[in-house]
Amino acid sequence: MTNVSARYRALLAAGELRPDADQRKAVIALDRLATELRAQADGGLLSRLFGRRVPQPRGIYLWGGVGRGKSMLMDLAFESVAVERKRRVHFNEFMLEVHERLRVERLKEEGDPIPPVAKAIAAEARFLAFDEMVINNSADAMILSRLFTQLLAEGVTVVTTSNRPPRDLYLDGLNRELFLPFIFLIERELEVIPLNGPTDYRLERLGGYPTWYVPNGPEATAALAAAFFRLTDYPPEDRAHVPSCDLQLGGGRDLHVPKCLKGVAVFSFKRLCGEARGAPDYLAVARRFHTVVIVGIPKMGPENRNEAARFVTLIDSLYEHKVKLLAAADAEPEHLYQAGDGAFEFERTASRLIEMQSEEYLARGHGSE
Numbered sequence: 001m002t003n004v005s006a007r008y009r010a011l012l013a014a015g016e017l018r019p020d021a022d023q024r025k026a027v028i029a030l031d032r033l034a035t036e037l038r039a040q041a042d043g044g045l046l047s048r049l050f051g052r053r054v055p056q057p058r059g060i061y062l063w064g065g066v067g068r069g070k071s072m073l074m075d076l077a078f079e080s081v082a083v084e085r086k087r088r089v090h091f092n093e094f095m096l097e098v099h100e101r102l103r104v105e106r107l108k109e110e111g112d113p114i115p116p117v118a119k120a121i122a123a124e125a126r127f128l129a130f131d132e133m134v135i136n137n138s139a140d141a142m143i144l145s146r147l148f149t150q151l152l153a154e155g156v157t158v159v160t161t162s163n164r165p166p167r168d169l170y171l172d173g174l175n176r177e178l179f180l181p182f183i184f185l186i187e188r189e190l191e192v193i194p195l196n197g198p199t200d201y202r203l204e205r206l207g208g209y210p211t212w213y214v215p216n217g218p219e220a221t222a223a224l225a226a227a228f229f230r231l232t233d234y235p236p237e238d239r240a241h242v243p244s245c246d247l248q249l250g251g252g253r254d255l256h257v258p259k260c261l262k263g264v265a266v267f268s269f270k271r272l273c274g275e276a277r278g279a280p281d282y283l284a285v286a287r288r289f290h291t292v293v294i295v296g297i298p299k300m301g302p303e304n305r306n307e308a309a310r311f312v313t314l315i316d317s318l319y320e321h322k323v324k325l326l327a328a329a330d331a332e333p334e335h336l337y338q339a340g341d342g343a344f345e346f347e348r349t350a351s352r353l354i355e356m357q358s359e360e361y362l363a364r365g366h367g368s369e
């Protein structure tokens with residue numbers, strides 16, 4: 001396993017990345033972290049042998065505008081750190097899981113549920129990498145300070161990305177004063193690094209290319225595949241091995257995502273809107289992915305009113321979370337569904353779909369704020 005800066009330099013040398021001053025500083029910090037984590041792993045052995053204590057590595061909070069390379073650098077660091085028990089998880093997904101664990105723990109009626117939950121999480125991972133930390137509900141806000149205090153006390157090292165500096169988390173949220181200790185905790189315990197250079201690299205990769213392809217067919221598929229490879233840096237020659245994943249929807253249900261990489265998901269229209277699905281499913285998709293590719297959107301008529309209604313709900317969720325949409329369809333948005341139940345309401349969806357193709361929309365950050 002090589003260190004973070006060596007990997008970063010290799011990507012620069014290969015022309016995959018362009019030099020970026022903020023990124024260079026972040027790489028130095030991530031390298032420091034990777035080195036300390038390794039020392040801790042080695043030192044754990046030393047301290048068992050000689051009773052010497054190795055200080056806990058200081059975690060990192062990377063924040064900045066969209067497309068600045070936060071997730072990319074975090075992934076690079078994640079792959080580089082020589083820690084066996086490590087976990088990378090989307091922050092929203094992690095919090096859903098925390099609430100579920102707390103619920104189970106409360107049933108035991110053994111007092112404060114947070115310490116045992118933190119202990120269990122720490123037992124699974126010494127190194128936690130969170131992507132897209134955003135706090136927009138009071139249930140999360142109220143427990144975060146105590147949860148993270150416990151996690152750090154259990155020896156967990158945290159790296160996280162966010163579109164906001166710590167002081168702007170949960171801004172204007174309900175009972176924000178109860179949340180402030182979490183901000184102080186982050187500012188005290190983590191190294192806070194802005195990654196806020198002038199270039200939105202994602203927009204650069206999306207920009208100039210259409211995002212809505214008509215009609216469905218090999219040409220559209222090829223264009224969308226190229227966009228997927230561009231966005232994820234995945235080698236096109238390895239197309240047969242693009243990873244898939246299962247998105248947890250709650251209630252024990254899963255949604256299979258046939259292509260799932262670096263916050264980008266590919267779905268067929270059939271899978272998303274051809275089956276009985278509803279707002280919570282679409283919300284899970286919108287929260288989890290910053291970019292969604294949908295292929296096979298048909299032209300719909302009165303007999304497709306269910307599909308059309310689901311599609312409306314889906315697009316509302318994506319739009320509200322500022323998810324970037326790339327699509328292949330048999331018609332332009334305004335001609336997708338012109339007659340049938342809800343065709344009038346569909347006009348708003350068509351208008352949103354058009355807005356979602358604009359440079360301005362594409363330049364917005366992912367998230368519900």
Ligand SMILES: Nc1ncnc2c1ncn2[C@@H]1O[C@H](COP(=O)(O)OP(=O)(O)OP(=O)(O)O)[C@@H](O)[C@H]1O
Pocket residue numbers: 016017018019020023064065066067068069070071072073132161162163200201202205230231232233290365366
């Ligand atoms: N220095 C760079 N040169 C060229 N491309 C880059 C550079 N840094 C990042 N990228 C690319 O830009 C895209 C966006 O990067 P990334 O997903 O890491 O952004 P982000 O900061 O996490 O954005 P968001 O806040 O929306 O999650 C990725 O495809 C990434 O590989």
Ligand SMILES: [Mg+2]
Pocket residue numbers: 070071072131132161263
């Ligand atoms: Mg990101």
